[in-house]
Amino acid sequence: MNKKMLAVPLAMAAALGLALTGCASGDGGASVSDDGTLKIDVPEVPMIEELGDFENEVNILAWSGFVEPAWADQFTADTGCTVNRKIFATSDEAVQLMRTGEYDLVSASGDASLRLIVDGNVQPLNTELIPNFGDDIVSGMKGQLYDTLNGNVYGIPIGRGANILEYNSEVVTDEPTSWDVVWEADSPYAGKIAAYDSPIYIADAAIYLMHHEPDLGIENPYALDQEQLAAATDLLKQQNEMVSEYWSPATNVTSFTGGNSVVGTSWEVLRKATQDEKFKSVLPQEGSTGWSDAWMLAAESESPNCAYAWMDYTSQPDVNGAIAMNFGMAPANAAFCEMSDEAKEHCDYYNATDEEYFEQVWFWTTPIDQCLDGRTDIQCTNYQDWTNAWATVKG
Known part of the structure; x- marks a missing residue:
């Protein structure tokens, strides 16, 4: 589902949600090239061609657990770049900051x-300046449409995870095989x-509808027209009557x-944190x-040299693995999985190198006006539309 290649035929992009290609001019339009490739315009932000001297510091916004003294102090000792960290709690907060x-x-x-990317807040990355962004980075985290546009890489992978179905096996005695237990x-x-x-x-509602109401024509859960968004919203409102808690x-x-x-949606690290075998x-x-x-670099970063150094440092197997173990996710650098028995156990638990597993996963991708499933004859709903719809679900 989340195949990851550039310059793919439109028919495949529509069916599989593939990465987008094209040139950037900044007017936000979408078109189809002669070879059937979907193009989306984004603001032109220059890419750094070469690095210079390190600045004195680097200011990093991060999920909790991604930037810790155990590895940040060594980075500072190596580069002289003091790491200033601010934790955010939600993606919306991260964007605002x-x-x-x-x-x-x-x-x-x-x-x-x-x-x-679409708003021009981050810049494309010169991966030649990030040596650890190499063959050991798992293929499933390269070239994804959420951080790779127009042939440009905007994100250096850190880790990934699926939103799984967690359940209390003492109550839900038969292992669920479908999400119907939370939607119907x-x-x-x-x-x-x-x-x-x-x-x-x-x-999540859109994925369920893709399989159970195919006449809606949903091909990508992040590319919904008005009718499809309305159907997903109705399903969420139906679920709202059954929800015990909306969680963070x-x-x-x-x-x-x-x-x-x-029973409900969860992350593997959160299920593991319950420390009770009845939760599966x-x-x-x-x-x-x-x-x-993924690490993304501000369009007008004041410390780009330290920032590039940080992205490279945290992409090496031991540091990337330390971040993955600390947060609880599959690491981006597969070489970490061979470093120790503990590392292998961690990678096995989080399906780190199992691309067949992750092919079942539609990774979060911001909905935008341009339809990410390849449709160019209509305008899809964007994140603001989704935010407005979500408000009607929560009441």
Whole structure:
């Protein structure tokens, strides 16, 4: 589903949600080239051709657990670049903070990265200046449409994970094979269902509809026209009557361990954090959404040399692995998985190098006006439309 190549035929892009190609002029339009390739215009932001002297510091926006003294102090010792970290709690917050111009780098998830690219907030990256962005980076995290546009790479992968179905096996005694247990009105677990608290969760509803209401014609859960968005919103409103809690990473674990929820969407690291064998997880037959995080460089970064050094340093297997283990996700650098028995166990748990597993995952991608499924005859709904729809779901 989330195949990752550039310059692909439009028919394949529409069916598989592939990366986009084309030239950038900044007017936000979409077109189809003679070879059937979808093009989306984005602002022209220059790419750095060569590096200079290190600045004194680098200001980094990050998810909790991505920037810690255990590896940041060594980076400072090696480069002289002091690492200033600010933690954000949501992708929306990350986007807002990046737009202030006060930060050099952000660990952006797919529901933030495309917004930052299309709005000209981040710059394309010269991967030749990042030696550790090489063959050891798993193929499934390269060339994805959420951070690769017009042949330009905007994100250096950090890690990824699927949004799995977690359940309390003492209550849900038969392993679920479908997401129907959280979406259908006759679910026996109504009132005990956990759901993710974000407009991007609309994509989860869209994936379910792709499989169970094919007449809607949804080909990519992040490319919804008005009718498709309305159908997903209706399904979410139906689910709202059964939801016990809309969770953030800070509340998911307690929702399950406290008994408030017995089934619902979750992350593997959160399920693991319950530390109770009765809590299990599965990737249902419809597939799922997921998240893939990458370092992105501000368009007008004041410390680009330190920023490039940080992206390269954190892409080496030991450091990338340390971040992945600390946060709880599959690392981007597969070489880490061979470094120790502990590393191998971690990689196995998070399916780090299992591309067959991740082919079932639609990674978060910001919905924009241009239809990411290849349609050019209509305008798709964008993230603001999704935000407005989500407000009607939550009430």
